[in-house]
Amino acid sequence: MEYKNSVLSTQQEASLDGILLVDDNGKIVSHNRRFIEVMQVPEALAAAGRDEPMLQFAMQQYAEPEAFLARVRHLYAHKEETSHEEIRMKDGRTIERYSAPVVGENAKYYGRVWYFRDITVRKRIQELLEHANRALRTLSACKAALVHALTESALLDSVCRLIVEKGGYRMAWIGIAEQDQDRTIRAVKEFGDDSHYLASVRFNWADTALGRGPTGAAIRTGTVQINQNLLTNSTLAPWREAAQRCGFQASIALPIKNASASPLVLTIYAGEPDAFGHDEVVMLGELADELGYGIEAVRTRTDRDRIALENLRADAALRKSLEDSIKAIANTVELRDSYTAGHQRRVAQLAVAIARQLKLSEDTIHSIDLAASIHDLGKISIPAEILVKPSKLSNIEFQLVKGHSQAGYDILKDITFPWPIAPIVWQHHERLDGSGYPQGLVGDQILLQARIVAVADVVEAIASHRPYRAALGIDAALAEIKRGSGTAFDSAAVDACEHLFTTAGFAFS
Numbered sequence: 001m002e003y004k005n006s007v008l009s010t011q012q013e014a015s016l017d018g019i020l021l022v023d024d025n026g027k028i029v030s031h032n033r034r035f036i037e038v039m040q041v042p043e044a045l046a047a048a049g050r051d052e053p054m055l056q057f058a059m060q061q062y063a064e065p066e067a068f069l070a071r072v073r074h075l076y077a078h079k080e081e082t083s084h085e086e087i088r089m090k091d092g093r094t095i096e097r098y099s100a101p102v103v104g105e106n107a108k109y110y111g112r113v114w115y116f117r118d119i120t121v122r123k124r125i126q127e128l129l130e131h132a133n134r135a136l137r138t139l140s141a142c143k144a145a146l147v148h149a150l151t152e153s154a155l156l157d158s159v160c161r162l163i164v165e166k167g168g169y170r171m172a173w174i175g176i177a178e179q180d181q182d183r184t185i186r187a188v189k190e191f192g193d194d195s196h197y198l199a200s201v202r203f204n205w206a207d208t209a210l211g212r213g214p215t216g217a218a219i220r221t222g223t224v225q226i227n228q229n230l231l232t233n234s235t236l237a238p239w240r241e242a243a244q245r246c247g248f249q250a251s252i253a254l255p256i257k258n259a260s261a262s263p264l265v266l267t268i269y270a271g272e273p274d275a276f277g278h279d280e281v282v283m284l285g286e287l288a289d290e291l292g293y294g295i296e297a298v299r300t301r302t303d304r305d306r307i308a309l310e311n312l313r314a315d316a317a318l319r320k321s322l323e324d325s326i327k328a329i330a331n332t333v334e335l336r337d338s339y340t341a342g343h344q345r346r347v348a349q350l351a352v353a354i355a356r357q358l359k360l361s362e363d364t365i366h367s368i369d370l371a372a373s374i375h376d377l378g379k380i381s382i383p384a385e386i387l388v389k390p391s392k393l394s395n396i397e398f399q400l401v402k403g404h405s406q407a408g409y410d411i412l413k414d415i416t417f418p419w420p421i422a423p424i425v426w427q428h429h430e431r432l433d434g435s436g437y438p439q440g441l442v443g444d445q446i447l448l449q450a451r452i453v454a455v456a457d458v459v460e461a462i463a464s465h466r467p468y469r470a471a472l473g474i475d476a477a478l479a480e481i482k483r484g485s486g487t488a489f490d491s492a493a494v495d496a497c498e499h500l501f502t503t504a505g506f507a508f509s
Contacts, residue, residue: 014396016117016381021102023111026051038095038116063088075099079109086119093120121380122411128277129415135283137416138167142287146294153189155298159291160191163268170248171269173198176262177205177219185215185265192269200242205263210238215267218253222263224285225253229273243269250275254288258295266291343460346508348372350497351456353506357496358452367419368449374421375428375453378407390467405429406438420447428453431488451490455481455497458489460508474501 012019018035022028028049036046045057055072059065068087075083083099098115141162149155156174163172171192175185185203204211205219212235214225227233230240230249243249248269256264266288270276276284351372355365379387382404386397393401409426427450430436432443436454446454462477478498485494500506 011396014394014400016383016400017098018116020054020114020116021111022051022114024109028054029111035116038118061089061091063090075112079112086123093118094123095119122407125377125380125411126415128279129412131275131277131280133415133417134167134169135280135287138163138169139283139287139290141166143290146290146297149294149298152295152298155291155294156189157191159266159287160189164192169268170271171197171246173267174256175203175215175219175265175267177265179262182206183211185219188264197242197246197248201239213239214251214253215265218255218265218267219263222255222257224255224281224288226276226281227251228276231273247271249273252276252281252284254284256288256295257292264292264295343464344373344376346460346464347375347453347456349508350460350500350506351453353500354452354456354493354496355449357500357504358492360448363419364449367421367424368452370417370419371421371424371428371449372453372456374408374412375425375457376404376408377411377425378404378409381407402429402437420449423447424450424453426450428457430454431484432490433487435488448490452493455489455493459497463508478502 012030012032013034015032015034018038019030019032020028020035021030028046028051031046035041036043039058040061041054041057045053055069059069062068064087071083071085075081079101082101083097085097087095087097089095096117096119100113102110102113104110142159145155145158145162149158160172160174163169169192171190173187173190173192175187178184178186183204183206185205187198190198202210203213203215205216207220210216211220214227214235217223218225227236228250230236230243230251236243243251246269248271250270250273251267253265253267256266258264268284348369352365352369355368360368379401382400386393386400389397405426405428409422412422412425415422424447426438427441427446430439430441430446430450431454432446432451434440434442458481459474459477462472462480463474465471478501481489481494481497485491
């Protein structure tokens, strides 16, 4: 029994999750160090051993304390239920919480176990990717409208509708700056959740209270205006009540540059605060510029070929912008581990070279480059002390590290990319003979891109320095992949990799 308790205690302390075990009488039976860290609980409170004071402390930390307490009371009252939810903290963090009953023989109820994991970084990465992807979807859809629109009215109508339907924003409208005494802004097109919003408010572009909001300021200054929080931005007071009724929490106003004597402005509303990140603002700015060109083209019915060419160039630039933002996130992840800084970049460099040696299409090479540059994204879920441990990992620690492929896939799976990024990240530790992880795929069940990244990953890892050993060199790395050629590793990828180092003069930079 002492040995079993020791094993359980070790497993509990090695867990990524904060763990709290409460018995049927409200007594805290055990907790691990990670629980103290994640929930920021005072040591003395945890050591006191009573759940009720812990609940009262927790209510001060949660963004919605009453809902939290009601949920906990419900679970204690319904002993058979399990629970899995995300909860927001007052300090801005997001905690994933799981709870389950502890049941023994003859269905005897002993208490309840709670698991807590800080997923703030993961959520922020998801939000950045989702916002960039939202803007990319909007641009792609609106560019088609720019090319096919026959009238200015139809063009403006399509753009407002697509911003909401394809981009997922709450509302979009286009206003024109009248040249009257009050400098009124008149809505010419609108689409969104509440068609009565514009009828209940007024805008102008004078230097007055009604003109200092984002829409008026965008016309008056000719620059993009961003409101990240309707509740805290004092300039939004004239429109706050009506906007809150419609569920608007952030907005962006973009001047539309065209030859008209009366300037135009595009205003977009989002349903969450801090909705407009840097990459998203750049992309929406591109949309406003393209809309200005489109208006001119429709009005004059000339220069359609030029706009089509510019759209193609803009699409390429937008894809590059999305790639750069994702690679920036990958670099941020690598900063947690000084020993493997640059690993993802070098793996991407070699994987792209292998793909070119195999004469794959440029689009496939793009997918390999982007996926390889973030293939270890899931390591954000692994404690840094494990990543830089200078000795052999324990079995529990190794199992935690192996989970990074699944964790990376979970972060990326709901993001719509033009390439199979999430599956490549998921499969880069799979092996042809089924000996890999996390799914144990075999043969052609593994994407070709993932097979190429797998070869590049192994070569770079063996050839480079690691906390627990010195670099083994390229010769040892090539020998390892040759041993597994056709069984663990794709033979064509192995041959191409060997050719690069032995004949083509490839070297990591």
